[in-house]
Amino acid sequence: MEAIGWTEILGRMAMQLLPVWLALAVVFAISITWKRRLGLYGKLFDSRVGMVGFALVMFWVFAALFADMIVTHDPLSQISGMRNATPGSPLRDPSGRYEYFLLGGDALARDVFSRMVMGAREVLRIAPFAAMISFMIGISLGLPAGYLGGRLDTGLTFVANLVLAFPVILLFFLLVAPEIQETAIPRVMAGILFIVPVLFFTVLLNARFFTQPARRNLYVGAVMVVGLWAYSGLAFNLDPLGVWGMSPNLLNVFVAVVFVNAPTVFRIVRGITLDIKTRDYVAAAQTRGEGTWYIMMWEILPNARGPLIVDFCLRIGYTTILLGTLGFFGLGVASESPDWGSTINQGRRLLTVYPHAAIAPALALMSLVLGLNLLADGLREESLKD
């Protein structure tokens, strides 16, 4: 068989990505039809930049979801004769497999296209959740620091500045290592960091519903049961049912990324809180005699949502970059993992001769982060229009 040209490669890739195109078309059709009823999300479809960003992000989200249908080969299996194959090379002996390596093969004769698609799953499994936990920690500590001030504020700000003064890369070198995984450090840090979301939701619901004990008990009880169940599994690997769990590698990476991100979120939330707490509606709530946590969680936080949503998108992008950095230095990833950072790292050894193995994941990572940044820009623009 002949090697195929770039037109056919692109055509075949588009064919493989068919589920993604369909899902994107459905999402856009629904969103644009009812955009006036969808609040800030709907307004996103008024801005071209926002739409492009949203499309890029959703492309990778759907690629990660449908990865099993999209991949042409097993991302881990090696196929003889395909070492460093150029894009569009045919398989020597297809025998029931897909006939071509669409984006070529890497130094271990694995399919670059399939690894790139599977890499999306690796990244999107961690980045949004790490960003979410960082946000909950930043909010839970930033609100009281900004609203109450005093010693608490001084202490928390000092700790946040301490972490921020640490060069990120040094922290990664020190914190993400096999030797560290043998110690209790990641588990202890996870134990402290992961309890915060549970406390966050408990306080959030308790502050709102404590006047209606029946509903309060129901909501808080549900949060406690689910939260502590997930907490026991994720932080200590003690889930009795085995639903929640993280490998030591993943936990190590997760903890390091959250640890780096949380202080920045803390500073943002604290700054916004300092601004909002002087508003009249906060004074009105204080005069009504509302509790401190109610004012923080239900008066200040909802009014701070604009900048926080924007920063959340940016932070997922930054987390993606951090994960790529970790992979690039071979920190905390399994040796065969198809994640983009380590694929770039493996590809760079033969970069000047066979660039395709490193270029594909590099462009994938860039397009995802670009999408998130454009999405954040669109959201900022639309939320400022009110």
Added chain:
Amino acid sequence: MLLFLARRIGVMIVTALCLTFIVFYLTNLPAKLETLAKTQAGSRISDAEVASWLDRNGYNQPMLARYGEWLGVVPGWTRVDGDGDVTGRCYRAHGITDPGAAPARCGLLQGYWGESTRFRASVPDVIPPRLGATGLLMMWALIVMVPMALIVGVLAGMREGSRTDRTLSTFAIASTATPEYVSGVVFIALLASSTAGLSPLLSSWGWIDAPVLFQGNARSALEQITFWNFTLPVMTIALYGMGYVARITRASMAEVMTQQYIRTARLKGVSFANIVLRHALRNALIAPFTVIMLQIPWLLTGVVIVEVLFSYPGFGWTLFEAAVNNDIELLLAASVVAVIVVLLTQLISDIGYVWLNPRISVT
């Protein structure tokens, strides 16, 4: 002002102590010491031999005591051998074995930084030349980055919402979305590969003599920096930082352009170029100045990536090697340098902000 400086420096010292202790703690975990013993004394030694090696080399004391030794506030460990010779931290530091000849304390305060196990040299011999190499790289990166970022930001911000603004803002966003390991890889593939990108095309047309346009390896830049071996590393670092500074400049410029005094100047009939250059620019550059200073430590991650990617043996590459080989004393010294750079740039940015902006006072 003096009180402000004194307080800031006090906080800086406390921060530096905390950070170095964290680094010390993480590099001196039992598992890491075991790795160190195995790399130093042979990889197949038994657990008992590891323990005795650690004991002989003074690693068996409490963590705080050894941190104190490293700082130079606690007397260094000593031990008398069977034949009457004395060894100890300070005896090794000065290369002597006579009892009582070495000073009691030897650490940072006495100017002793320790030995690098990876490079088999003393730390003061390893770090300064590499720091110099990185300084050169950073200097060129800043020379490229700052003017470009300011020009892009000012052009975009002087007419907010115009087509120029949209194009330049998208460019700035794209640049912040391209981390160094992506842009570096793309640059190498595009400009420094003999089989792909532009180089084969240019060389077949006879426009360039060498097989590649730029070199993808910057090791030769250590002897002599040329346009060919230094362009790609510099561009890679500059690109990622540029977008952020440009966006801050744009926001700051856009805000200044809505001020009353700009409107007054326009009504007086001052030309647009004059308004931008004479009236707006100075005030618009206050915010970017702080951001540029704060960018310098942030560039450190980029420096490590770029130096590893282009095999340029500078400070970042040394940090990477020290971390990979668990070279404790080199890693500690490197982190002291990194932390000092971070804290100093923060201080300079604060002072500069006050100095540039008379509306803000430190008291």
